Amino acid sequence: MFGEQAFELIKELERNSENLPPFNDEIVRGVLDEINAIFEENRKDANTVNETGDRSLIPLLMYRDASLYRNKRCVLAYLYNRLKRIKEMRWQFGVAIPNEIKSNLCEPEIQWFNAYTQNLGTYMRSIGDDIGLNLTDNVGPPKSLYVEVRCVTDYGKYELENGDVILLRENSQHYLPRVECEPLIRQGILEHLG
Amino acid sequence: MTYQVVKVLPLVYLVCYCDFCIWLIFNLNVSTGFKRIMQSGSYFPNYFSVEDIIVTQEKIPCIVDANLAGMGCIDQSCETTDLTIGKKIELPLWYAMQFDSNSRYKMLKVQIPDIFQKLSKDICEADSNAVDLGRMNKNFYEFGRYVTRFDNIGHVGPMLVETCRERSRHLMDLTKGSVNEFKNETKLDNAEKELYMKGSKSNELFSKWLLEDVAKIQTANMVSNHRKRKRAAIEMS
Numbered sequence: 329m330f331g332e333q334a335f336e337l338i339k340e341l342e343r344n345s346e347n348l349p350p351f352n353d354e355i356v357r358g359v360l361d362e363i364n365a366i367f368e369e370n371r372k373d374a375n376t377v378n379e380t381g382d383r384s385l386i387p388l389l390m391y392r393d394a395s396l397y398r399n400k401r402c403v404l405a406y407l408y409n410r411l412k413r414i415k416e417m418r419w420q421f422g423v424a425i426p427n428e429i430k431s432n433l434c435e436p437e438i439q440w441f442n443a444y445t446q447n448l449g450t451y452m453r454s455i456g457d458d459i460g461l462n463l464t465d466n467v468g469p470p471k472s473l474y475v476e477v478r479c480v481t482d483y484g485k486y487e488l489e490n491g492d493v494i495l496l497r498e499n500s501q502h503y504l505p506r507v508e509c510e511p512l513i514r515q516g517i518l519e520h521l522g
Numbered sequence: 523m524t525y526q527v528v529k530v531l532p533l534v535y536l537v538c539y540c541d542f543c544i545w546l547i548f549n550l551n552v553s554t555g556f557k558r559i560m561q562s563g564s565y566f567p568n569y570f571s572v573e574d575i576i577v578t579q580e581k582i583p584c585i586v587d588a589n590l591a592g593m594g595c596i597d598q599s600c601e602t603t604d605l606t607i608g609k610k611i612e613l614p615l616w617y618a619m620q621f622d623s624n625s626r627y628k629m630l631k632v633q634i635p636d637i638f639q640k641l642s643k644d645i646c647e648a649d650s651n652a653v654d655l656g657r658m659n660k661n662f663y664e665f666g667r668y669v670t671r672f673d674n675i676g677h678v679g680p681m682l683v684e685t686c687r688e689r690s691r692h693l694m695d696l697t698k699g700s701v702n703e704f705k706n707e708t709k710l711d712n713a714e715k716e717l718y719m720k721g722s723k724s725n726e727l728f729s730k731w732l733l734e735d736v737a738k739i740q741t742a743n744m745v746s747n748h749r750k751r752k753r754a755a756i757e758m759s
Contacts, residue, residue, distance in 0.1 A: 329596060331614070338575050346747055384591040387629050391593060391617065398616050405570040420742035429748065468739065475739070506739075516741040516749055 330366060330395035334359045334402035341409055348413050351434035356403060363399050366392050414441050418448065419464055422515060465510055475506045477518040486512075573712070577664040578619070581612040582672075583633040590629060615668055622671040632672040637662070638681070650688040655711040662711040689714065697721030 333355055340349055370392045377385050414437060417425050423445055433441065453460040483496035488508055496502075496517070502509075512518045566574050590605040597611045605611070613630070621630045637658045645653060655662045666682045673679070693714055699722065710718060 329598070329614075331616070335575070335579050338572055338579075341572055342576060347744075347751065384589075387588070387590045387627075388592045390620070390627070391596065394617050394620065401569065402575060405572060405575055408570045409572055417744060420744040421748075426748060428752065510739055513739045514742045514745070516745045519741075520739045 330362065330392070331398045331402070333362060334399045337406040338402055341406060348410065348417070348429060348432050350432040351410070351437065353434065356406070359399055359403055363396060366396055366399075370396075410437065411440065415444060417441075418445060420514070422464065422511065464514075465507070467514075470506055473506055474503055475509065476501065476503050476521045477509050477513065478502075478521055479517070480519050481517055483512075483517050573661070573664065577661045577668065578614065578616040580615050580659070580661070580665050580668075582615055582618050582635055582669070583610060584613050584618055584621075585610055585631040585633065586629070587631050588629045615665075619668070619671075623674060634669060634673055634678065635665075638666055638669050638673075638678050650685045651692045653685075654709050655685075655689075655714070656709055660712050663713050690717075693718055694721070697725055 336355055337352060337359070340352060343349075370389055373385050373389055377383070377389070414433065417429070418441065421429075425441075430438070448463075452463055455461050479496045479498055479500045479502070482498050485493050486496050487493050488505070494502060494504075501521070502518075509518055513520050568574075586605045586607055586609045589607060592603055593605045594601070594603045596605070596613065597609075618630065618632050621627060621632050659665050663682055663686065666678055670679045670682075693710075697718055
């Protein structure tokens, strides 16, 4: 039965619905080989049908043809859904994604991520009256200018916009401008105390 | 305040429930008007949909209706290279789909799977809430939706709608509990599970809004997931 291998890719996506599994080079290559093999066989048999006019092979040709399209759909869906997750990562992790995750991407995917980051950056610089606007900030409507935060990890020194340097140590609490600590909260370095 | 709650809460459910029913009815073969849409292609809701690919991988019983040269490879139990008339085989939906009643090719007769047969229909009609849909098939509704195109008698479609209608009331009650409390997930099919998640999520948000909870800035979902995973990995090693 054709198409089993390609379906493995889809199952892999479904099993890891919340994170990005390593790019499955082996299976993708296997599926591409299968597609080529099916195509070759079909071409051969199609020639025979044309020459002899024997219609008994037609069902087989149709079956192989359907398998080709099925394989194609599975591979494309695999690639596309991975890209969608990578895109989502840009919004959630910010410009730098953790190395453990980056090692799961294949080379073209890294290139795509860099290009996407660049495009998004260019766009965000171009809006907001020439000073730029970071669209990944303020995901919820702000209620106050300052928020109370607790530090979750040992982050080290952090320089605020007014030049003050604060030391972010684990379990230390701070009262900081919302604008400046929101990215840190999103990245899981600070915790917002309600 | 209490008055407001009483007024708004059913509305939240109603919206959820109506959405689902409309979605189901729209996609079923219940009226001939939709028949055209159904048969125009298998790519629902879109070409890249993982769920749809998974559903179309389901096996469906077929009877071979012509001598098929060289197609023995389709069935692993078949020892000859050809398939002969009358042989029963199970084929994935993505292939069997071409052979619905409108098809030009009559090489295969597609049967209705057991779970949508008369007996199951009776069970679903008697007490649909007791049925372990998740165990019967993880994609009961989606699969059923595809089966309707092979169903000449036309009972599968209405049965799906009826089952869904009966069960959604029960599902609505379930959403009142919190997401973590609910354990018996095998009873639900995937579409219901998603509906359940959405229902209890909006329920939670709604009660938060009632308590006038201040909007807290949250750590991004993917970040906290990644962190949990990392911690688990460290603990394992």
